[in-house]
Each structure stands twice: as C-alpha cells, then as structure tokens.
Amino acid sequence: MARHTLHAERHLVSRIGWLRAAVLGANDGIVSTASLIIGVAAAAAKSSDILVAGAAGLVAGAMSMAAGEYVSVSSQSDTERADLDRERKELGTNVEAEVRELAGIYIKRGVDPATAESVARQMMAKDALAAHAHDELGISEMTTARPIQAALTSAATFTAGAALPLAIVLLTPGPKLVAVEACASLLFLALLGLIGARAGGAPMLKATLRVTFWGALAMAMTAGIGALVGTAV
Known part of the structure; x- marks a missing residue:
C-alpha cells in the first residue's frame, strides 16, 4: 500500500517583506553614497572633505531609510488594521451576509455555488476573520506589514551598502578616485542585483542590468553637477 507523505513548501513570496527592504536599502546605500562621493570629488575637494561627506x-541615509520605511510600512499596517476592524464589526452584525460575500468570492474563482457556500461556512466556522482577511482583503501572514522589521532591515543594509563606496575613498589615491569609485560601485551594484535576483527567484541578467543602469545614471549626473559647481566656485 502506497504511503503519501506531506512536505512543506517554501515559497519565495514569504521573503517579500524583508527582501524588498534589504535590496532597497543596500541599493540606495551604494548609489547615494557613491554618487555623493563622486560629486564631491568632481568638485576638486580634498580627500578629507570627501571622506567626511x-x-x-552614510549616517544620514541610514536614519532616513529607517524612518521612511517605518512610516510607510506603518501606514500600510494601519490600513490593514482598519480593514480588519471593519470586517470584525460586519461579522458581528450580519454573519449570513458575510457568508454570501465569501461564497461569492469562491464562485468567481470557479467553484460551484453549493460547494462555495459549504466551504465559506466551514472556513468561517474555524476562523471567520482570518477567512475574510485572506480571501476578501488579501491579508496573509506572509505579506502582512511589519514596520520594525522593514526599518531595521533598511537601515542595516543601507549601512552595509554605503560602507563599500566609502571604503574606496580610504583605499584609492586622489586623482584616480572618481574612476575607481564609479567602476567599483557598479561592480557592487551588479553583485547586489545578482544576490537579490537569486533570493527572489527573478531573472538575474535583468535585475543586474536594472540596478547598474540606474546607478550609473545617478553617478554620472552627480559627477557632472559636482564638476560644474566646482568650476563655478
């Protein structure tokens, strides 16, 4: 007699919360810090000034990323809680209407009406709020907003990303700094694109080209502005 065993599947979507914040933080850390360094260096500033800048x-960017992520994800969390509170009230006042609403969702997905109603009643008998949160509101454990996790992840990865171009300042002579900083930062961005694509199951070439293109554009623009300002001053 054949025995069937269940196995737990690990889906990539479960990483969406921390992965988005991590990639955004590291990418912003590399691009903004490298662009800042290149812009200041292009203005013919001293090495000490470039290092201070x-x-x-790095510090300002990390704090900004943490605060921005916390505020934006907290807004999402507040919206989720408001929807859940409203759903909880509706479940307390008109259960039958909520059963029909949930059944209607299943019918639209291709379930026949009788089965849809049966499933809706069974799901609501176990956990009515969870059933409506998942199938009506699209809120699940994997995708729910986590403000603190997003803030800490963004701050940490921004700092790690920003430390890479900052280290180049310490290792590179003045006259060669702009060229070496640009090349090294593009390599860092390409590596980040590969890591992010691998972790998220996305096409690696597309992700790598995307981050390097926008990074190169940002650095080129700041270099041009730095040179222009340095000449004018």
Missing part, C-alpha cells in the same frame, strides 16, 4: 551621507 561620505560618512555623513
């Missing part, structure tokens, strides 16, 4: 950009 880069360090200040």
Whole structure:
C-alpha cells in the first residue's frame, strides 16, 4: 500500500517583506553614497572633505531609510488594521451576509455555488476573520506589514551598502578616485542585483542590468553637477 507523505513548501513570496527592504536599502546605500562621493570629488575637494561627506551621507541615509520605511510600512499596517476592524464589526452584525460575500468570492474563482457556500461556512466556522482577511482583503501572514522589521532591515543594509563606496575613498589615491569609485560601485551594484535576483527567484541578467543602469545614471549626473559647481566656485 502506497504511503503519501506531506512536505512543506517554501515559497519565495514569504521573503517579500524583508527582501524588498534589504535590496532597497543596500541599493540606495551604494548609489547615494557613491554618487555623493563622486560629486564631491568632481568638485576638486580634498580627500578629507570627501571622506567626511561620505560618512555623513552614510549616517544620514541610514536614519532616513529607517524612518521612511517605518512610516510607510506603518501606514500600510494601519490600513490593514482598519480593514480588519471593519470586517470584525460586519461579522458581528450580519454573519449570513458575510457568508454570501465569501461564497461569492469562491464562485468567481470557479467553484460551484453549493460547494462555495459549504466551504465559506466551514472556513468561517474555524476562523471567520482570518477567512475574510485572506480571501476578501488579501491579508496573509506572509505579506502582512511589519514596520520594525522593514526599518531595521533598511537601515542595516543601507549601512552595509554605503560602507563599500566609502571604503574606496580610504583605499584609492586622489586623482584616480572618481574612476575607481564609479567602476567599483557598479561592480557592487551588479553583485547586489545578482544576490537579490537569486533570493527572489527573478531573472538575474535583468535585475543586474536594472540596478547598474540606474546607478550609473545617478553617478554620472552627480559627477557632472559636482564638476560644474566646482568650476563655478
């Protein structure tokens, strides 16, 4: 007699919360810090000034990323809680209407009406709010908003990303700094694109080209502005 065993599947969507914040933080850390360093260096600033500007950009950027992520994800969390509170009230006042609403969702997915109603009643008998949260509101454990996790992840990965171009300032002589910084930062961005694509199951070439293109554009623009301002001053 054949024995069937269940196995737990690990889906990539479960990583969406921390992965988005991690990739965004590291990418922003590399691009903004490298662009800042290149812009200041293009203005013919001293090495000490470039280092101070880069360090200040790292600290300010990390705090900005943490605060921005916390505020934006908290807004999402507040919206989710408001929807859940409203759903909880509706379940407390008109259960039959909520059964029909949930059954209607299943019918639209291709389930026949009788089965849809049966499934809706069974799901609601176990956990009515969870059933409506998942199937009506699209809120699940994997995708729910986590403000603190997003803030800490963004701050940490921004700092790690920003430390890479900042290290180049310490290792590279003045006259060669702009060229070496640009090349090294593009390599860092390409590596980040590969890592993010691998972790998220996305096409690696597309992800790599995407991050390097926008990084190169940002650095080129700041280099041009730095050179222009440096000449004018």
